[in-house]
Amino acid sequence: MKISPHWLRDFVDLPVDYRRLADELTLAGIAVEGISGERENTVFEMEITTNRPDAMNHYGVAREVSALYDLPLRPIEAKLPAAKGKSDVTIEIQDPELCPRFTAQEIRNATIKASPTKIANRLALLDQRPISNAVDATNYVLWESGKPTHVFDLDLLEGRKLVIRRAADGETLKTLDGVDRQLTTEDLVVADAKKPVGLAGVMGGYDAMITEQTRNILIESAWWDPVTVRRMSKRHGLHTDASHRFERGADFESTVLSTNRVAQLILESGGGELIGSVIDVIARKLDLAPIELDRREVRRILGEELSDLEISRILTRLGFVLLSGPEGGYLVHIPSWRLDIEREIDLIEEIARLHGYDKFANTLPACTGGVIDQPDAAKDSRLRSSLLALGYNEGISLTFVSKDDAKRFSAAPEIDLANPISDEASVMRTSMLPGMLNMLAYNLNRGTDNVRLFEAGNVFEAAGAKTVELKRLCVGATGKAAEGGAHQPARPLSFFDLKGDVEDLLAAFTSWTLYYDANTADYYHPGRSARAVMDGTTVAQFGQLHPDVAAARKLRQDVFVGEIFLDRLYQHDLRQVRYEALPRFPGVERDFSFVFGDAVVFEKIRQSVVGLGIAELQSFIPVEIFRGEKVGVGEYSILVRAKFQSAERTLRDDEVAKWCRQIGRALESLGGVQRV
Amino acid sequence: MPYSVPKLTDFSAAALDRAVRELLSVLDQESAAVGSENDWKAFRDRWIARKNGVLTQLNDLWLKAAPKDAKRDVGQRVNEVKGKVEQTVDATLNRIQGGASSARLASERVDVTLPGIRRALGAEHPVIKTMNEIIGVFRNLGYSVEEGPEIETDYYNFEALNFPPNHPARDTQDTLFIAGQESKPLRDRLLLRTHTSPVQIRTMEKMKPPVRVVCPGKVHRNDAPDATHSPIFHQVEGLAVDTNITFCDLKGTLDHAMKALFGSSVKTRFYPSFFPFTEPSADVQISCIFCDGKGTRDGGPCRNCKASGWIELLGCGMVDPNVYGFVDYDPAKVSGFAFGMGVERIAILKYGVDDIQLFFNGDVRFLEQFE
């Protein structure tokens, strides 16, 4: 919205230059976002908040200036010649709830032509296109006082009457922009005896508009229900200067003055006669209740004592009328243009804003109560610091995915958006993977081949009419596990790099049992993916992305991803560190070299040995695995190292030998053949 | 007169002490006199050569000559002397070679100017890092952290925050709505939260004043992505409600927070604004951190603050009494303030990032810079 500071001088003397005025208005809440032009052609680009329709015009801004600098405000006055005769135009309000007031004035024998230079120039400065003296008069009044008005060609109105009613289903109206609009009973229209001639508060009708042939004019100035105007404006996709003001609340008392001002401007430029006095139909009074203002409350909210003089000066300049109220307070009458002022706090804001926010002291409130952390804060921060130390960069991807991705990476019912940004972002993510894969692809497509990323966030699932948000952590890695260079060869990333990272993350949590198996979703490589099961619940799945999925997403190299189900993992406590006495007696290591069939996975071997219940067995770790050469097809050779140790004594050779025989037999019972 | 091993006749402890002392002092003197490898060879031969070295002489002249009852004592002393002599011979060589292993060390030299072997460290996302910094500032002021759902009802995102149905202020929120909600009453309809303010309502619903919380989290808007817009971004909102909280406290708190985040020389400026859930409402500017609030930089107008010297950073205000009505607080007894800031905006300022999309595409060339 644009304001010409030069125009403001019609109503108030400006005590400062335009630049300073812009700054000081902004600090009083009438924001000037930019200044262009020079001297009388200076234009302020305004950013008036939605609650202040009264300041979206020159008189309203002038009022703010008068309050800001404590200067008198000159009233808008309409100077009209004496009226001739009586108008036979009738106004009928059928819906007083939605149209409490409708004011009209008849003018005869006016000439439609271009506006006088002063009017045309002022409108042009605000980027308003001059049309004709009659139409420009309404536009001028809108920018002068903020009151939208309308002019009809009276001779085109059937029955010399206007009816304010709801439209009937099936009625149509061609609006001024030339668009035929289908109306329903939801629409409020201004109609003549037969048909709608205007969409109430939004836009006039094409068929009764002012043309060069127009001689007789009917001026309209009404007050429309804001919600009704807003709904119509939305439904018809018609946002106009009029609807913008009506839906925020216009000045109920300004219908007559604005009608008179339009009439004056038409008569001054186009001649003609004023017929009868103004027709002012008030179907319902709009009363703004006076508000009690207690100075103690001003102090309680703002924190500083303001003088009676200051309070009454500010409010009076803004148009409020102060009477003495109960307990030494005020009873404040609200001006008709301030529909936003309904409560004491609204008045306190007016006082604060014109006193100047920056005049209030900066203080800190006394502190009571302690700081409470989110229950998962420690777990979140533990995982984050581990991931950062493991070399994963943190990424953030969009929360929305395509329908296909939502279904591809989760079986859970997805949540659709009603007004998505695009098809690719039409569904709430059901998995963190699509976002992760997009980020990995983004890097690969830009020549970054070594990527490690993690993202923490929520996934979303429909649960009947409700929705659930589940906390997830996603990791993704591709490229080299160790970068090659002058010192060492590169090593490509493998499943076991990712598994090691997952193991590190899970190791922070307590559990009775934790095992890994190959039971994973179908978007993983079936032979290179695993899930982690903690106390019977799957807390993570991870591994190489299925090559078909990778190909479909045009990922040029192997990609490893992992999903950690934090909602489930966080059922477990963080491991509490307890000191364990350091061993005082030496440990003994023994190696076992066996050949097994591929069906015997390491977890089976480990469990059969652990199942022997040898208390002194400290660890049982594979140190070498190989296939091929002397090992038969479908078999593998494994070297496992057992470490025995006791906290109480040095182990004897004979007992170690006994345990080794037990272990050997256990491995043989799995089908293992000892290598010599 | 060069030293020669004296024949001993007196094998008393005192006499042995004296003889050993004399021998060792000669050893030290001769060692000190060694200046070259040839010197050292002569020194070595004189002291430890099998044939007629000093040590051999000791054996003959002291040990063998000792009476039976002194043999044990003399043997021990000879052994000690032997150790000392061998040590000194080695040390002398070391000295003249400038360190025994210097040849080996030379062969072990590496080019220390080659880059080291680094294990990559991950970087925290700049937005999360900034968010945590903001939270940290308010934690130190006694604020707890509260979180809430990203899919909200109309009630929490709008109605309880004093955005009535059909209010034009709703238009400013560019809301993303969940599909299929038409059959529900408006207040139960689901949408993606457009701010983290709903968490303030949820917090006040579950606890009585005093309340002092910050609510960090992700929010969503129906904004097509470009250099300055993103459909997702992050906010930290704060809320303090107690029996005696004033507008001055709001100003002081945010002034303190901005100084903690941007440096103690930063100034703040408050001016009126409009938010349905606060009244009085304010926008807060900080003095431009690029031109120190001067509006000019490098002889020209400062681009970061459009030459105004101020940068708009956050919105705030005293909690609107209507909001207390929704959470069953008595607006006559309590008062408080709320504030909210966009984390991306602050990160953009702090790090000079020129495209908000960089935060959301996972480009590690960008992310690694924040390590």
Ligand SMILES: [Zn+2]
């Ligand atoms: Zn600047």
